Amino acid sequence: MIDVRKALFGYSEWRWIFFFNKESWLSRKSKNGWVHKKRHSGKSGMALLLGPLFRSQNAPDPPPPPPTPPPELVWEDEV
């Protein structure tokens, strides 16, 4: 009998459309043995696209941007 879930998601290259990264519920289920090979980078395509929103817990935090001084009032009447 065909495992529909496996057929749809398990080995499909399109899996990244539905799941953002390896921390998804699908990966957790993989421990039960019905899913697949690991992606080479450990990060799906969508994770790369939406990286800042759905960053993998394993990925190191990007370095903080250098502090910029807050803007001061711009006196536009002095011309």
Place this chain on the structure above:
Amino acid sequence: MNRQLNEINLLRAIACIAVVVTHSITNYAKTYEPALFDQDKFITYFRFALLWATPVFVMISEVLISKNYPNGVRKGFLLKRVKYILVPYILIGLLKSYMHSEGQWSVFFQRSWEIVVLGHWHGFFVLVIFQFYILHILLGRFLQKSHPLPPILISFVLSFTYLYIHAGNKEYRVFIEQVYPFWDRTIFIGWLFYFVVAFYIGQNYERVLIFFTKHFYIPLITAVVSYVMMMNRVMDRVFVSVKSDRYDMLIFALSVFILALVLLRMIKKPNHTLIKLSHFSFFIYLTHQLTLPYLSNLTQTVANTFWSHVVILTFLGLATSIGWAMLFYESRLTKLFTGRIKALDQLAR
């Protein structure tokens, strides 16, 4: 004195004082560099609370034209305004150019081009008013026939969108600089909302004032709400330009304008000092910025607090411009600098 115009004269004088006060605050801030976002933030709140002055001055101009010429302007309308408004603008502009020319002719010509022709100075509002005259001649009939609501809404969307994009998008500012040769603050789209609203207020002056006298809470609420919204953007440092042509100023300035007319109408006895000041207001607007920086240096020697500095500097700024106007009005040649000053005409009679 026309009773109907009393409140407009008073408001013009108050707007004129407000402009001198705002520029006095600028001079104070430049000298003492107070902490405008921390312990001295009351200065920022006070400064922005007065920014309605230039839009109100511009709206008064259109209200009067629309009220006095409900069926189209008279012959010679523009010529008269060229003589009394544009000529003083050019001459005072040349004077400012000379003050910033470092004694060199080439710099003087360069400055004159930037200031007088392109409007890159505080007298830019004259170019806005002149565009209003032309808009009034071109659109007056159409606006008169139309229901007020669609033009008011469309002009609000146009002005707001222009000012909003202009404030936040650098590429757009560069684009405007490329396609519009004059100073970008003079472009009429940013002021269109004031023009259309002032046109309809002028056409229906009595009805509008009676309505808002009955429902004065409407401009009161919109003034407070729009001021709070504007100050949120300023104190969060989202939009920090200290200027009157801000997108969040449109409703605030209009609300203050209507509220002030309603309140000033309640004053039964005309205040002659303010009415006289109103007659000098155009010349004060044009000239006070020429002397304020020097007077600010003088004020430093006698004032040691924010309020004393601003009060003394405002007084000196107003007095210097009025004194200057009175002297210039004595000769036919120098009278060209001042334009027509009704109070001095009455004095001569």
